[in-house]
Amino acid sequence: MTFKTIAIALAVGSLAGGAALVASYGSSAADKSGIPYRDGEYETVEAPEGSPLSELISGYYFRTPETRELQDDDFMNPxxxxxxxxxxxxxxxxxxxxxxxxxxxxxxxxxxxxxxxxxxxxxxxxxxxxxxxxxxxxxxxxxxxxxxxxxxxxxxxxxxxxxxxQSKGMPVNVSIEGPAAPFFEKGKDFYYQRRGQLDMACATCHEVNYGMYIRADLLSQGQSNGFPTYRLKWQKLGSLHRRFRGCNRQVRAVPYANGSDEYVNLELYLAWRGQGLPVETPAVRQ
Amino acid sequence: MTTPVTAPAITRRHFMITVAAGSAAAAWLAAAPARADKAMVDEAMKALIGDATPADGAEIIRLDLPQIAENGNTVPLGVSIDSPMTEDTYVKDVHVFADGNPRPDVISFHFTPKSGLAEASTRMRLAQTQNIVAVAEMSDGKVYMTQAEVKVTIGGCGG
Amino acid sequence: MAKKHKPRVKAPKTASPGEVMEIKTLISHEMESGQRKDRKTGELIPRQIINRFECKYNGETVFSADMHPAISANPYMAFYVKAGESGELEFLWHDDNGDVYSHSQKLEVA
CATH class of the missing domain: 1.10.760.10 (Cytochrome c-like domain)
Structure with missing residues (x-):
């Protein structure tokens, strides 16, 4: 816990509102944040064999009540x-x-x-x-x-x-065997490759540090089960590849093109990391 | 440009160092935009309600706002006021202002007795952590005002 | 895009007299604030928003709102209307460019 708190303090240190977040994170369970992951009130799915994750958690559970409400109501969901x-x-x-x-x-x-x-x-x-x-x-x-x-x-x-x-609620179910296997391996290599001026891989945030704050943002497992997703930041629906490009730019790397082989391979590997999570399309995220 | 590494080399320590460095850079890069202040809110308010001096509306106007907004582009905003909403007694208008946006005006809701309830909600953009001011004009000419703060999360990858 | 600015409305089709009905509306619109700069040219993108929303009940405005650039893209509006006589509910969105987008539906009060 101490280790985690230090990391959070570092991560949000530059933000004025950050202190409050750090304080509430370490405080008693009676103070609910409204974010299911932090409050320990979230659903998990068993990770597929060979997964580096102990349990699979949809990004839904890392979001505030207001964001989840937009997804829950088909009318309010833009x-x-x-x-x-x-x-x-x-x-x-x-x-x-x-x-x-x-x-x-x-x-x-x-x-x-x-x-x-x-x-x-x-x-x-x-x-x-x-x-x-x-x-x-x-x-x-x-x-x-x-x-x-x-x-x-x-x-x-x-x-x-x-x-x-049309697959909403059904488990993500991709094939990574046979002819898909080499593409899966390439996607996996991409996932663990450090890149950009910040020298970070996908895994740096979404495998090793999910559940922690990167500045003011709560890191999820980076699951893809809700895409295309309406992002509040975009103020519109967007593709998974657009999100990849955003992630790559955030670590100050040059993003690949939408629909590039690199991103399609990564998409398969990422889908497998969420194998079994229910499809939420169209989800709403921050 | 990229450095191949094996999975175990990606550690929390590495994360902390890079994120700390990255956020310092990001903070420096984020230039402060022009924004409204209390004087601009007062001016915008005067344009709508004239010289009326609003009474404290903390017990009258309910503002439904998140304490912390995950993203400033889509922040839920709800207003409601208990009123019989009859031809004799009803809420006419509720004006909403934000003191930290480039411009202070957000929205003016116009109710009538046929609204049935003086309650409405929408979604707004907030450039940063700031105060939301609501001013209600009643059918009898009384004016009330209240305000609440919304913290807006900026930074990380969601900002 | 042909389907731009398509309204979505959730309002009851039937109501009893005096019933206060909750109505929710949404319309696709970028709500260009006039504050953003074009990334390539560096020039300010002109403001274009929906500046007014109206709900008419048998021709009479029963609820309306004046909107500013601080309203989010794809503006959402929830409000109430008290059921009187059977007739028509009409919803109007006024664009800065002079266009008016509308949706109307029948309401039966019994």
Missing amino acids: AFIWMEQGAELWSTVEGEAGESCASCHEDVEASMKGVGASYPKYHEASGKLINLEQRINLCRTESMQAEPWKWESDELLGMTAYVRH
């Missing part, structure tokens, strides 16, 4: 603006083939149930690992003969969230 757009696009005919998503996949609730929980996946035709955004754009370019949506466009975000939402 991500549903994009979700509704996704629903409309599902049956919108586009492209040379004169088809919509619904032309092939019909009822989204039936056809997409569980799909979002299983991506990224190995794509045989290209011999590469692809994520859900890329799968959607492949449908557009190949089946619909339509233009691919731009990364981080409202359309691609809306459709990705809409498809993944």
Whole structure:
């Protein structure tokens, strides 16, 4: 505990409001913070075999009551603006083939149930690992003969969230074996690679130090089960790769491109680190 | 640019040193933006309520605000006042100001007897830790004021 | 984007006379504050926000709000309306650029 307190003090030392946070962290359990992780009132999922984590915790439990309330209520959750757009696009005919998503996949609730929980996946035709955004754009370019949506466009975000939402509550369930194995290994290497001027790896924050404060921010396990996510900071829905870019920039490293092989590989490794956590898409985070 | 390391080399000690250094740099980089102060709030208030001097509304106006906001971009704000909300007696307006934003005005809620309840909520942006001031104008001309502080978390990766 | 500024409204379709109904609304809008600078040019991005919200009940304004740049993107508004006679609830969002986005729905009071 002493060690932890020192780390917190260092981490929040430059912030005026930091002292109060440090004090309340070490004080009696009677003072509830409202943050489930700190109050010891959170759900865990058993970590998959070989995981460095003792238990899996959704980022939901690291957030304040106000942020969680936005996620809990489908009406208050602003991500549903994009979700509704996704629903409309599902049956919108586009492209040379004169088809919509619904032309092939019909009822989204039936056809997409569980799909979002299983991506990224190995794509045989290209011999590469692809994520859900890329799968959607492949449908557009190949089946619909339509233009691919731009990364981080409202359309691609809306459709990705809409498809993944059909797996809400289902456990994350990616395959890391067979043809996916080499991509998984690359993703793992990325995760532990120190980078940037701050010389930090993903693991520095999200494996070794989750539950501690980095300045005024409570570090989570960096789980991906809620993406695409409405972030208060962004004031809009955003992709996991946008979050990766933000993380990389925070450690003063040059970020990779959205949809790059590096990030898709990392996405698979990260999904496995949360294997079994319920899909929360679209989640709300700070 | 990157240094390959093995997993066990990523330690809490390393974390503490880099974070301490990083936050010092970040604090230096974060230039203070122009912001409102009490005089600007008074001026904005005068534009809306004229020369009326508000009475203490701490027992009248309920402000529903978080003590600590995780991110200043989306801070829940609720106001409510007990009132019969009849044609004779009702709450007309509640104006909300923030004394640490670039501009002090936040929102003015306009109620009518047909609102049924003098209660409304929205979400606001707060540039930093600051006071939220609410001023209520009643149908009988009485004016009340109250305020509360919201701490805004800035820094780390969520700021 | 075609679907920009699409309102979402959660309001009852039926109510009993005198019932005080909770209404929640949300609309997609960036609420550009006029305080941000373009990262590339360094120039101030002009303000464009929804500056006024109105709820009309059978043509009469029963609740409204004047909004400033301090209101968050995708503005949310929750408030109350007292049920009188059957008719129509109308919701209006006024944009700085003069556009008005609206949504209306029937209310049956019995």
